[in-house]
Amino acid sequence: xxxxxxxxxxxxxxxxxxxxxxxxxxxxxxxxxxxxxxxxxxxxxxxxxxxxxxxxxxxxxxxxxxxxxxxxxxxxxxxxxxxxxxxxxxxxxxxxxxxxxxxxxxxxxxxxxxxxxxxxxxxxxxxxxxxxxxxxxxxxxxxxxxxxxxxxxxxxxxxxxxxxxxxxxxxxxxxxxxxxxxxxxxxxxxxxxxxxxxxxxxxxxxxxxxxxxxxxxxxxxxxxxxxxxxxxxxxxxxxxxxxxxxxxxxxxxxxxxxxxxxxxxxxxxxxxxxxxxxxxxxxxxxxxxxxxxxxxxxxxxxxxxxxxxxxxxxxxxxxxxxxxxxxxxxxxxxxxxxxxxxxxxxxxxxxxxxx
Amino acid sequence: xxxxxxxxxxxxxxxxxxxxxxxxxxxxxxxxxxxxxxxxxxxxxxxxxxxxxxxxxxxxxxxxxxxxxxxxxxxxxxxxxxxxxxxxxxxxxxxxxxxxx
Numbered sequence: 475x476x477x478x479x480x481x482x483x484x485x486x487x488x489x490x491x492x493x494x495x496x497x498x499x500x501x502x503x504x505x506x507x508x509x510x511x512x513x514x515x516x517x518x519x520x521x522x523x524x525x526x527x528x529x530x531x532x533x534x535x536x537x538x539x540x541x542x543x544x545x546x547x548x549x550x551x552x553x554x555x556x557x558x559x560x561x562x563x564x565x566x567x568x569x570x571x572x573x574x575x576x577x578x579x580x581x582x583x584x585x586x587x588x589x590x591x592x593x594x595x596x597x598x599x600x601x602x603x604x605x606x607x608x609x610x611x612x613x614x615x616x617x618x619x620x621x622x623x624x625x626x627x628x629x630x631x632x633x634x635x636x637x638x639x640x641x642x643x644x645x646x647x648x649x650x651x652x653x654x655x656x657x658x659x660x661x662x663x664x665x666x667x668x669x670x671x672x673x674x675x676x677x678x679x680x681x682x683x684x685x686x687x688x689x690x691x692x693x694x695x696x697x698x699x700x701x702x703x704x705x706x707x708x709x710x711x712x713x714x715x716x717x718x719x720x721x722x723x724x725x726x727x728x729x730x731x732x733x734x735x736x737x738x739x740x741x742x743x744x745x746x747x748x749x750x751x752x753x754x755x756x757x758x759x760x761x762x763x764x765x766x767x768x769x770x771x772x773x774x775x776x777x778x779x780x781x782x783x784x785x786x787x788x789x790x791x792x793x794x795x796x797x798x799x800x801x802x803x804x805x806x807x808x809x810x811x812x813x814x815x816x817x818x819x820x821x822x823x824x825x826x827x828x829x
Numbered sequence: 830x831x832x833x834x835x836x837x838x839x840x841x842x843x844x845x846x847x848x849x850x851x852x853x854x855x856x857x858x859x860x861x862x863x864x865x866x867x868x869x870x871x872x873x874x875x876x877x878x879x880x881x882x883x884x885x886x887x888x889x890x891x892x893x894x895x896x897x898x899x900x901x902x903x904x905x906x907x908x909x910x911x912x913x914x915x916x917x918x919x920x921x922x923x924x925x926x927x928x929x930x
Contacts (some may be wrong), residue, residue: 488894559895675844676913737843744843749915768896 556590667769709738709760710807741785760812768805855919
């Protein structure tokens with residue numbers, strides 16, 4: 475069972491890893507359209523009223539739609555590559571079509587997740603249970619698996635899990651929309667931020683980031699804003715710590731700190747791992763507090779990041795980017811002071827073992 | 830001992846490389862030759878050749894994703910761990926992998 479769950483996690487992460495570039499490409503193109511439209515004082519560029527207008531407004535409206543094209547491929551790609559991971563090439567078609575059906579039925583991310591898993595295992599089951607004589611064996615991959623894999627998947631999606639998953643998805647969206655205001659938004663930001671900081675790329679962090687990404691496909695951006703702020707806080711924090719508190723770190727860690735800072739700027743959270751591993755008992759809480767506070771500041775002051783990018787090249791596409799950047803730096807300073815004041819062992823030999 | 834590794838993570842930019850580096854380093858420490866194929870965001874880097882796979886005693890999968898072209902490794906002794914395992918303790922991962930032989 476444990477093995478099965480680990481494999482399942484691997485399948486889902488495969489789906490996410492293929493989906494990420496689509497999300498980023500789509501969201502950035504739409505972000506460019508939005509920022510460009512703002513120059514004309516237009517804040518709802520997706521509205522069809524802007525297909526005609528002054529200057530570049532129609533162009534930005536079209537651009538927004540083109541970005542949406544990439545974004546709409548998120549669910550099919552996600553479901554398709556989950557299926558691909560489970561049962562390889564023959565399952566890709568069933569997963570893709572199942573994911574597109576999730577789009578159409580409005581079952582959202584959860585429906586696409588179900589579509590990917592169901593189609594993958596259906597094809598896996600068919601491929602391993604149907605035994606054909608050698609001479610006819612090619613019928614399986616060219617006909618039976620694509621046709622029946624897809625047929626069973628879409629029937630299950632359409633008639634069995636479509637309705638309950640749509641209801642579930644709507645309830646979730648409503649619940650999170652309700653949390654998007656006032657103090658609950660703050661709580662959401664604290665929780666997501668803290669989770670991201672907890673294990674830096676581990677399962678808790680991934681749960682938070684995946685949730686944030688799933689909510690993007692529903693046009694809910696608070697979780698994403700919180701997550702993207704939090705992702706780079708520890709890396710930047712340790713980078714700052716090794717610059718400000720140089721004496722407390724071994725030469726190797728000062729070098730690692732510079733690398734960490736640059737990794738932070740481009741949006742990679744893993745630079746903080748060696749620092750955290752030296753003194754996890756003190757540094758994990760420091761990371762969690764820094765990430766949670768930074769995310770809460772950005773969200774509560776109204777920053778909205780619609781793009782799953784945490785690096786510096788995404789900052790200018792954030793609504794109210796100055797408070798967004800403020801959140802990042804306050805969080806990073808918390809981590810930096812925590813590392814300098816509380817951290818133990820950054821100058822020991824044991825530390826060099828880890829690097 | 831000849832040890833091979835394959836690493837991958839969902840984003841494929843950081844953990845993949847860190848795990849690969851950790852495996853090579855731990856191998857050096859224990860006196861084994863380790864070559865690691867990285868299946869990251871840029872595709873397959875440092876690809877393992879057919880000969881290397883044939884000669885390997887054990888292959889470590891430190892992966893969070895489907896291993897690309899997995900059928901290359903059919904019939905080999907494979908030790909599967911998460912991508913963060915070698916980053917935390919590469920020596921232990923290699924020692925555990927060698928126990929499988």
